[in-house]
Amino acid sequence: MTDQAANPEPSERSTVRLPERQASPPVMSSTASTVAGFVLGNSQDEAIALLTHEEGALRRVMQRYVRDASTVDDIYQEVSLKVLRRLESVRDPAAVRGWLFQLARNACLDYLRREDRRKGSSNEALNDHSAVGDLGRSPSEQLLSRERIEAVQRALERLPASQREVIRLRIDEGLDHEAISTRLGISRQAVEVRLCRGRATLKEQLDAIIGGEL
């Protein structure tokens, strides 16, 4: 188990790069660039050509998060529409695939959170009914069982208090790193290192539990 004594927090000159959240695609100055053999201009046809070329890779990313094939279809369509609307602002060929990956991953996470909320509300409403069968589990539960989630949460309890506190402020209260820094009276870099180490430890715990499965 990592603790603060064994892993002292960084000095002020540490250079962990943590950019601000940005939703805009990466931009480069040239007006037309090539990616995956396609010329990126401003037309919908070019976006469609790119999507056609990258569809397999995008679907494989989505299948890491979502098991149901029809849901993958829906999410792919959602991502495609975003690409069609926003690809014209992408000019850096080296950044396009990474941008597509982020769009696909974010769409999957949004879907999982949305479905968790929806099914959670539904289950509470139906909790007193007697019924037959289990018509469907939360998509998150399909990937990460309740037992595994409980194991992760137990692992959270075993983290050093300093790391656990930062993770809770981030997850439970939704504070950004700067706000956590202010709240705890520590540097932003210290916040980021605590967060990173705590999350990495939780990942090790999950790896130990689920092995090669996902």
Added chain:
Amino acid sequence: MRSSGESCKDMETVASSAALPLTCEDVEPLLPLVADGAIMASSDPAVFAHLSRCVECQDSLARHDLITLGLECGRGTVCAVRSAAAWHYRLPWPAATAAGLAVALLGAWALQHAAGGSAPAPVLAQRADTQVISVPGPDPSRPYYVVVQGDHVSVIDPQAVDGAISRDSSAVHPVMRRINTH
């Protein structure tokens, strides 16, 4: 597998070599911060360029993301995973049930529709998270049922075998159809 302490200690080195193509060894220590949302494609394209082509790092990031989802379930908000025990008591929701619930109101709506009424499609059944709405099908005398559950919409053809839920192809964006047939 590297320890968490070792991973985080490497971040300084990674930051200083960002101009070079990144390797798995460079990216792995950053994945907790990618999962946190602190590192994004717009400002760290090299990290995401690697992620877009590296299956192993994609797998690792997916696990970090699942941890995030698991931690979010520990909050006070409703979470399906946290209330998993309730799933065994869910009401069944076959399409036939939806159709059965619709019958009583369908006649009145069909009469109004035939008379040229412009009233919106009636809500036939409603639960906390679900609405069933009748809409005209190909055969005007046999409406389809639209089941709205949160953000998910399904179209039910009551004439289909077992009341199977089918996707309404007309709802697919024309651009998507073009892509699918490209």
